[in-house]
Amino acid sequence: MNTLLQCQPAPSFRRLFLAAAAAVVPLLVSAQPAPAAQGTSPADVFRRMSADNWIPRTVTFADLGFTGPLVLGYPDTLREIYLPVPTNVPLANAALQLDANYVRADGGRTTMILSVDGYPVSARPLTAERGDASLALAVDGNPRPSGFVRFNIDWRTAVGRENTCADARTPGNLLRIEPTTKFTYRYDGSAVRDLSTAWSSLPSTPTILVASGKLSTEAYDSAWRVGVALERAGKRPVIRALPTVGDTVDMRGVTIPAALRSIPAYAGLTEGGPHKIKDAAEIGALMALGAAGPFQADIVIADQSFAGAMGGNFEALKGQ
Incomplete structure (x- = not known):
C-alpha cells in the first residue's frame, strides 16, 4: 500500500474537502427548493469558501513555552522574543497585544521601550507606583526570511541626575508580562509553494489527521515519523482520526x-x-465546511483507507 504524506498548509486541506463537495453540490441543489431571500445557493457557499485562502494565526507567549509571567527588573531589564511566522510570506493584519502590569517601589524615571525587528515602535514613561502596561501594537507585514518576528522589550529606570552620584539599582521596579500576550496575523496560503515554507507555517500545536484509530503499518510509520520531527522542532502535535458515525462533535462556534x-x-x-453524528452524510457535510467546521488539520496522512473513507462520506452526502 502506498502512503501519501501531505504536508500541506490548512487551505490545501480545506480544498481537499471543498473540491469533493463542489462535485456533489449541483446534485444536491437540483433536489432542493430554491434558496430564499438571500439568493445564495449551496454551490455559491462552497465556491466562496474555496476561494478564501487566508489563514489566521495566533501565537501566545504560552505557546512559546512561557508557563508563567515574564518578569523584567534590575539587572535583567531586556528581553528579545522570537515570534514564528511562515518564511518569506507576507503577513496581513499583524498585531501584538502586550498584556502587562508594573510596580515601581524605587521611583526614578522609568521607560518601557518596545521594538520590532530592531526598530523602536513604542516608548512610554511610567510614573505611578503601580499600573497597567498593556499595549496594542501594529506590526508591518513584510516577509521575514528568517521565519521570525523579533520582539524586544526594554524596561529601564534612570535614578538621580546626570551630575550627581546615586545608586542606579532599582530592584523594586518590575514589569510583569503575562503569558496571554499574543501575536496575531493572517497569511495567504497560496503564497506557500514549497515544503520548507509549509513546515514553517505550522502552528505550535499542529493537528495530524489519519484515517482511523487502526492504521496500516505504512500510515502508522508516517504519522509517527512526522510526530517525532514536529516534537524535535518544538511543536506539540495532536493526532486525530476522521470522525465516524456515533462520534460526538463540538459545534460551538460553528455557523452553518x-x-x-x-x-x-x-x-x-x-x-x-x-x-x-448520525450518518456518513453528516460526516461529509462537516468535512465540506473545511476550516469553517469543527474538523481542521495541518498535516494529512493520506493512504488508501483515508481516501476510501473520504470518498464514502461524500458519496453519502451526494446520495441524499
Missing part, C-alpha cells in the same frame, strides 16, 4: 450558512454544542 440548511445533512447541524 443559511444556504446549506436546506440540505438534510446540514439540517441537524445548526444547533451549537455537542452533536452526535
Whole structure:
C-alpha cells in the first residue's frame, strides 16, 4: 500500500474537502427548493469558501513555552522574543497585544521601550507606583526570511541626575508580562509553494489527521515519523482520526450558512454544542465546511483507507 504524506498548509486541506463537495453540490441543489431571500445557493457557499485562502494565526507567549509571567527588573531589564511566522510570506493584519502590569517601589524615571525587528515602535514613561502596561501594537507585514518576528522589550529606570552620584539599582521596579500576550496575523496560503515554507507555517500545536484509530503499518510509520520531527522542532502535535458515525462533535462556534440548511445533512447541524453524528452524510457535510467546521488539520496522512473513507462520506452526502 502506498502512503501519501501531505504536508500541506490548512487551505490545501480545506480544498481537499471543498473540491469533493463542489462535485456533489449541483446534485444536491437540483433536489432542493430554491434558496430564499438571500439568493445564495449551496454551490455559491462552497465556491466562496474555496476561494478564501487566508489563514489566521495566533501565537501566545504560552505557546512559546512561557508557563508563567515574564518578569523584567534590575539587572535583567531586556528581553528579545522570537515570534514564528511562515518564511518569506507576507503577513496581513499583524498585531501584538502586550498584556502587562508594573510596580515601581524605587521611583526614578522609568521607560518601557518596545521594538520590532530592531526598530523602536513604542516608548512610554511610567510614573505611578503601580499600573497597567498593556499595549496594542501594529506590526508591518513584510516577509521575514528568517521565519521570525523579533520582539524586544526594554524596561529601564534612570535614578538621580546626570551630575550627581546615586545608586542606579532599582530592584523594586518590575514589569510583569503575562503569558496571554499574543501575536496575531493572517497569511495567504497560496503564497506557500514549497515544503520548507509549509513546515514553517505550522502552528505550535499542529493537528495530524489519519484515517482511523487502526492504521496500516505504512500510515502508522508516517504519522509517527512526522510526530517525532514536529516534537524535535518544538511543536506539540495532536493526532486525530476522521470522525465516524456515533462520534460526538463540538459545534460551538460553528455557523452553518443559511444556504446549506436546506440540505438534510446540514439540517441537524445548526444547533451549537455537542452533536452526535448520525450518518456518513453528516460526516461529509462537516468535512465540506473545511476550516469553517469543527474538523481542521495541518498535516494529512493520506493512504488508501483515508481516501476510501473520504470518498464514502461524500458519496453519502451526494446520495441524499
